[in-house]
Amino acid sequence: MKKTISMMMALAVAGSMAATAMAANDEPMVIAPVPNTQSQQAQMKIVIKGQTTSLQTISVNGCTMVPVRAVAEALGYTVKWDAAKKAINLNTKETQCDLRIGDNSYVVYTAIEGMIGMSAPFSLGAAPIIKDGSTYVPVDLFVPLCGNDPAVVKVSGDTITIDPDATTEDGDSGQIPNPLTVHNSLAELAKAVGFDIKAPIVPAGYQADAYIDISGELAEVFYTKGEDTLVYRVGCGEGDNSGVYETYKTTKTVNVKGISVEMRGNDKVNVAVWSNGGFAYSVSSEQGISETEVAAVVSSAL
Incomplete structure (x- = not known):
């Protein structure tokens, strides 16, 4: 297929539910208050690409949130903070995603120069928030970012496993169809x-x-x-x-x-x-x- 269609089809899978990395202390300590809906949650262990991390989770509206910079960089994304827009851009030079503090609307789009492709906006369980100097996003964001196979993010007991190479076995109805x-x-x-x-x-x-x-x-x-x-x-x-x-x-x-x-x-x-x-x-x-x-x-x- 033509390159415009090919890119859109690739991004569709990521959207049915995208610079140099900056140091963590470049983000402001407080931009918006953490919603009152934040609840206590037993700390969950985060394993990324087979490596156990010391990262912390929080819960908002029952949605498990993870620190986006640390997780994204571990997955190969560069992360750029835009103070004027109160936004974060994640970029792999192939796909990218823009996040806005307090905005529960996400979109994945191409980062390849000369090509156009973008998913329809989609919502998750909560908007990005800042807590203790770190930005947290729903862990499920990494499903569309990594190709939209639900096997990418797996929660088992007190452990969250994020593996961009994980695939759903044939016949598993959990696979989200291309929209x-x-x-x-x-x-x-x-x-x-x-x-x-x-x-x-x-x-x-x-x-x-x-x-x-x-x-x-x-x-x-x-x-x-x-x-x-x-x-x-x-x-x-x-x-x-x-x-x-x-x-x-x-x-x-x-x-x-x-x-x-x-x-x-x-x-x-x-x-x-x-x-x-x-x-x-x-x-x-x-x-x-x-x-x-x-x-x-x-x-x-x-």
């Missing part, structure tokens, strides 16, 4: 998600490359032009369904035929999101497109 399905046409995609999808008017030179549904709920069409990929998404509801969490120089709202469109970007528009008639829409491009080109996409969806 992405590739279709041959826009009509086939519309049938899969259960709502009509109008072909958008995209900038000159972009050609439809892939028609994908995410869990039968979100329609996604890839358009390619040279090294750039334009991603058009449509789904029921309202809000930002772009799956893009980059920070851009400018953000503004533009009225297009009575529709309020949020445009984010640097020199051009890299992400545009809007809602209309009970549906949420987005269009994104790494290289960016003009406001006029965004308006054409929005108008064609009416």
Whole structure:
């Protein structure tokens, strides 16, 4: 398959539920208070890739939390703290994940230059928190980060085992299915998600490359032009369904035929999101497109 589809299929498995590492004391001691829902839990032993560690666990909302920096680095991730965003980036140079303190929304996406691929946002049992200078995340985060085989994280008694090479035996129903399905046409995609999808008017030179549904709920069409990929998404509801969490120089709202469109970007528009008639829409491009080109996409969806 084409490289855009291949990367998305790989990331889908990680998303159905992504620099130089900084020293631990580079993180602030307190960013947000630990939720009152934190409960006492007998300390669990953490074994990573066969090595027993001295790492500590905590429990929030009944969810077992582990120190993300130590675990991620043991698994080969570099970890970067962004004080301005109160966020952490985990990166293996192949896949990466952004974590925000207090935000129970996770996404895995490609770290390979020149390629685009991103999972749909997913939630876990709790949001990342900081306690005693360390950031804790649900241990289950390492399942999607390591390919989404549930065998990666195993809890037995008072021991948590994390092994990125572990695989589920054939026939085990615990394996989480791939939420992405590739279709041959826009009509086939519309049938899969259960709502009509109008072909958008995209900038000159972009050609439809892939028609994908995410869990039968979100329609996604890839358009390619040279090294750039334009991603058009449509789904029921309202809000930002772009799956893009980059920070851009400018953000503004533009009225297009009575529709309020949020445009984010640097020199051009890299992400545009809007809602209309009970549906949420987005269009994104790494290289960016003009406001006029965004308006054409929005108008064609009416």
